[in-house]
Amino acid sequence: MNCHQxxxxxxxxxxxxxxxxxxxxxxxxxxxxxxxxxxxxxGGVSELGRRYTIKVNKPEDLNRDLFKSESSEIEIPExxxxxxxxxxxxxxxxxxxxxxKVNLIYHRCLKLFRATILLLVIVLMSTINLTSKNLLTx
Ligand SMILES: [Zn+2]
Numbered sequence: 069m070n071c072h073q074x075x076x077x078x079x080x081x082x083x084x085x086x087x088x089x090x091x092x093x094x095x096x097x098x099x100x101x102x103x104x105x106x107x108x109x110x111g112g113v114s115e116l117g118r119r120y121t122i123k124v125n126k127p128e129d130l131n132r133d134l135f136k137s138e139s140s141e142i143e144i145p146e147x148x149x150x151x152x153x154x155x156x157x158x159x160x161x162x163x164x165x166x167x168x169k170v171n172l173i174y175h176r177c178l179k180l181f182r183a184t185i186l187l188l189v190i191v192l193m194s195t196i197n198l199t200s201k202n203l204l205t206x
Contacts, residue, residue, distance in 0.1 A: 071100040081110055088114070090135060092160065107158035109137045122163060130164035142170065149174075 075097035083089045089110035096103050124130060136142065138158040142151040151170055159166055 073099040107160040
């Protein structure tokens with residue numbers, strides 16, 4: 069993927085009791101060692117949505133396995149965090165693993181936001197500079 073050489077994609081389906089079928093895809097490249105995993109729900113979209121609440125009261129609660137589908141939303145009201153549907157993809161991990169992913173995405177977005185603000189400031193300053201030059205010449 070990164071080096072444009074042929075890699076290997078492995079897929080398997082797995083059924084979670086009382087939930088549904090999920091498809092786990094793993095890509096590996098022997099050339100550059102790039103690895104990527106993706107989890108998607110199988111068996112179509114359910115007719116009705118369902119809300120699950122996980123209370124984390126003790127450190128062991130962070131080890132709980134969970135699957136977040138690509139179309140679901142995460143809300144952590146205690147820290148004012150909402151991850152809107154479609155922004156994280158499917159995740160099969162623990163509560164801690166999911167929080168790490170949310171943290172990583174947050175910091176990437178923050179960097180992008182800062183870069184955009186910086187670019188806007190540069191554009192604005194050059195516009196002001198151009199305007200002041202025009203004022204000086206006219
Ligand atoms: Zn590669």
